[in-house]
Amino acid sequence: MARAWVYDRQKTSEYKAAVRRAKENGRQPPARWLVRYYDPAGKLRSEAAPTKVKADDRRARLEDSLASGSYVDPSLAKVTFADTAEKWLETRHDLKKSTWWKYRGLLDNHVNVRWGDLPLNKITREDIDLWVAQLLRSTNDGGSSLGPSQVRHAYRVLAMVLEWCTPSRITVNPARGVKLPVRPEAEHVYLTYEQVERLAQAAGELRTKYDRPTACAAVNKALILLLAYTGIRWGEAAALRVGKVDLDKRRIRVVSTFYELNGVQHEGLPKTGKRRTVSFPASLVPVLRPLVSGRGADDLVFTTARRESLRSNNWRVREFNRAVTGAKLDVDGLTPHKLRHTAASFAISAGADVKVVQQMLGHTDAAMTLNVYGHLFPDRLDEVADVLDLRRTKLLDELDAA
Numbered sequence: 001m002a003r004a005w006v007y008d009r010q011k012t013s014e015y016k017a018a019v020r021r022a023k024e025n026g027r028q029p030p031a032r033w034l035v036r037y038y039d040p041a042g043k044l045r046s047e048a049a050p051t052k053v054k055a056d057d058r059r060a061r062l063e064d065s066l067a068s069g070s071y072v073d074p075s076l077a078k079v080t081f082a083d084t085a086e087k088w089l090e091t092r093h094d095l096k097k098s099t100w101w102k103y104r105g106l107l108d109n110h111v112n113v114r115w116g117d118l119p120l121n122k123i124t125r126e127d128i129d130l131w132v133a134q135l136l137r138s139t140n141d142g143g144s145s146l147g148p149s150q151v152r153h154a155y156r157v158l159a160m161v162l163e164w165c166t167p168s169r170i171t172v173n174p175a176r177g178v179k180l181p182v183r184p185e186a187e188h189v190y191l192t193y194e195q196v197e198r199l200a201q202a203a204g205e206l207r208t209k210y211d212r213p214t215a216c217a218a219v220n221k222a223l224i225l226l227l228a229y230t231g232i233r234w235g236e237a238a239a240l241r242v243g244k245v246d247l248d249k250r251r252i253r254v255v256s257t258f259y260e261l262n263g264v265q266h267e268g269l270p271k272t273g274k275r276r277t278v279s280f281p282a283s284l285v286p287v288l289r290p291l292v293s294g295r296g297a298d299d300l301v302f303t304t305a306r307r308e309s310l311r312s313n314n315w316r317v318r319e320f321n322r323a324v325t326g327a328k329l330d331v332d333g334l335t336p337h338k339l340r341h342t343a344a345s346f347a348i349s350a351g352a353d354v355k356v357v358q359q360m361l362g363h364t365d366a367a368m369t370l371n372v373y374g375h376l377f378p379d380r381l382d383e384v385a386d387v388l389d390l391r392r393t394k395l396l397d398e399l400d401a402a
Helices: 013-024 052-068 074-078 081-091 097-115 125-136 148-164 193-204 217-230 234-238 282-292 312-326 338-349 354-361 366-376 381-401
Strands: 004-008 033-038 044-049 251-254 257-261 264-268 276-279
Touching: 004 052, 033 052, 044 052, 081 097, 081 148, 097 125, 097 148, 097 257, 097 264, 125 148, 193 217, 193 312, 193 338, 217 234, 217 282, 217 312, 217 338, 234 257, 234 312, 257 312, 338 354, 338 366, 354 366
Parallel strands: none
Antiparallel strands: 004 033, 033 044, 251 276, 257 264
16 A cells, blocks of 8 residues: 555545535635545544645655655644744753844844744745845834844844754754845945053053042053953953963963953853963063963952952943053054954964964854955965976976986
């Protein structure tokens, strides 16, 4: 017996009676065609189809999926997206707390708003395309006015949940292949050596309105120089412990970072989840020495005057921004993170190859480094061509001499 076949219910008196009752009561008659099949467990199942053509099409697809082992129980795809998303989020124990809560927010504010009540098998590629467009439209046009990056983040969460269901609940992820908005290229800011020194000096001389040093004045100079010459992230520098600084070898071991959730500071692994070692110039040794000498290995290198940990927003507003003004730096968009870009530019101009810069910045792979800083690496095409020409010319001269 075939594993799937089409059955005409018109042959039965029960169906004819059901049709008659439906017409008498002004209701839609039940579907005439049934697709019957035995699932992998040997259980007989039935699915209604409105026409013979659709019944035959469903039968063919069922036979293919049963033969190939890709069959999915249709009832499993009837669960709502919101219920599935909750289970998916519970399984993401691999995420940092900040990332987990970011996904939580995207689900609550954008994804579940559109898809939460829908069964998985009712989510289509076409509807996802329209949703992406709606997120981009302005609120005046009935959209959400999200930027390209925000839209890509929201889409990614939707796609990850649906991928988690494939092929256990749905055979194909409808989010695959959706065209996404182009993320605008970030405008990088690169300071010069002289600008870095001016900024660091101004930060170290900051005073309050009572003419006293600001809360972080004692550490500002060293912190800014470290960020600009090593490329470590601000949170990694704020979480740096004394025991991770080796002044003799000029090495820093980056093992953790600070991040904030709902106004509470947390400490976790660096952004990529991997620890790394970076070097720093010898000229920074005397700058860092007063901050590490005679202190415990677990003490934070950079703290406020009250020995409290630095807080990102407070430091940026009360210390960094004031130092930028004090140094008279006419640089648009200058933030503490831009010092990381500056460090990359210094390293590349000093001759560092892409692999060294990747390790220094803690990027996942060299491709990421090239995507961000590829334009800073010198064009060596002529240099390579000149070497090839020199070697070929030498060979030709030797052949002519022979």
